[in-house]
Amino acid sequence: MIRTHEAGSLRREHAGTQVVLAGWVARRRDHGGVVFIDLRDASGSAQVVFREEDHAHDLRSEYCVKVVGEVRVRPEGNENPDLPTGEIEVVASTVEVLSESAPLPFPIEGSTGVSEEARLKYRYLDIRRSQVAEAMRIRSKATYIANEVMNDHGFVYVETPTLTRSTPEGARDFLVPVRLQPGSWYALPQSPQLFKQLLMVSGLERYYQLARCFRDEDLRADRQPEFTQIDIEMSFADQDDVIALGEALIGRLWKDILGYELPSPLPRMTYAEAMARYGSDKPDVRFGCELVEMTDYFADTPFRVFQAPYVGAVVMPGGASQTRKELDGWQDWAKSRGARGLAYVLVQEDGELGGPVAKNLSEAERAGLAARVGASPGDAVFFAAGAKIASRDLLGAARLEIGRRCGLIDESQWAFLWIVDAPMFEPAINEKGEQVGWTVVHHPFTGPKPEWADNFQDHPEEALAYAYDMVCNGMEIGGGSIRIHRAEMQQRVFEVLGIEKEEAESKFGFLLEAFKYGPPPHGGIAYGWDRVCMLLTGGESIRDVIAFPKTASGFDPLTGAPTPITGDQRKEAGVDATPKPTGV
């Protein structure tokens, strides 16, 4: 190495040592006769002192330099207790510029905000910034820990193909033309789901992988077109086994990186309870304001809006003092979510109810309302009435908005839980809003809970899946299920879904074929690795823990991808070729 020491490692005991440092000019303080340079490398930074005769005046921010000098304790009174290396400095004897830096598009040092656009275009400079570099290091550490945990549990790391077959999963596939077979296309995997099940047939028993997944859907703060899952599958395992493993993995990560001890075991909540109490399948349980079901309370209401299959309420503490404009704002908020509006009453200080809805309620309804919903004088109560699913969804979103606006969420808290017993099926709705059949909530290989094994096909609206999601602070970070391993049961699922034998055969015949050869009972889980790392680093977006992320339109400001292709490329790739008919 061209250096002898790392700048950030120097301490008082190095005094008198001749050192060679190499790194970047983080800051310079030029006093004419004496020049101070903060020399930064991956380990941290140290102050280098230059005297008149040195050529330090020409050094500029982010020049890459090599410095030879002697470590010494700083003169009395010049220590900087805020820095790890603040007791010492390096008196430079020679400095060599290894490479110069052009003026920077944004400051590397300092805390001023920089637009994400600029950061992504110059991501390599952004990563020089300590906060971003730290996120990369934490992610790396998390990856080591995850590998260690999985190895300790006897899991085999297997890489599955990136160029694979388009399979009928939930999302749109990214497609890759195949020059050798013009007109035929690979798909990039949305997840290694089918491969990991095949590996169970293979008898590996315990598989895991940090798998890159690709989904061609619209992006969000917590979604990228390519993202990473830690993908896990185990044979002869029941739900409790997978859950225990998931807790072991997440527990080690939180303990080793954040020093936080997960409660063990983590609480579990059924999907039905989560929907009823929080209006969400990924409830943020860091605060209360739970939904209150009011359907029976308003069973005989004179208020037409509340004569609905479901009426629910959520309380906003202190919400009665909102201005008319703020209350109108809630209506706009609700409309932006596709609702008609958000009915509300205000519990005034004298206990009387205010707001436009109150006068439509009967006297008895008004009298008992505050007690029933748990509202105090000064609170506002929001209502949603209509279809159960849509109303709870609205109230759940309102609850989160209340939590944010009222500062009810304790950001220092970690609230993990499992959501279990999700429905197997949900109604498939056409454009007109009519039910045209059933669709799977998870994926078509998800097994039913044991008590539904024989009759889920007779009650698709009630049948529960043997599936589980891990939720942290209102975010789904992982999910999985015990799979179907019997052809007969799989066939019944296809029948509920209205998938013909022929169609199933053509779409994933290879899996069904594999399942003819003694498939073991198996199940697994996948964690959104980017989301996990985002939580571990305290980031706001998974882009914060991805070295080279894309923007919301799927554009990479650094490389400029994606780009148009030339006519020659188009022709050679066979983009427009007509496929030869092929059998599978």
Add this chain to the structure above:
RNA sequence: GGUCCUGUAGAGCAGUUUGGAGUGCUCGCCACCCUGUCAAGGUGGAGGUCGCGGGUUCAAGUCCCGUCAGGACCGCCA
């Protein structure tokens, strides 16, 4: 596909409500001064297609229409 927010010097912003000369702030950049700073300090200087196009107007950063880019959300994402 839809809703909302943002776009002004290399970076971060103010100015837009009520149209009147590119008006300003902090940082950075360049030159000079400066021997103990650590967000060093001082003096001077450079740097602008107000995202782009069109319209209204005597006059547009400011008002209107369109468009592009970034962000948040809805739909979508098993």
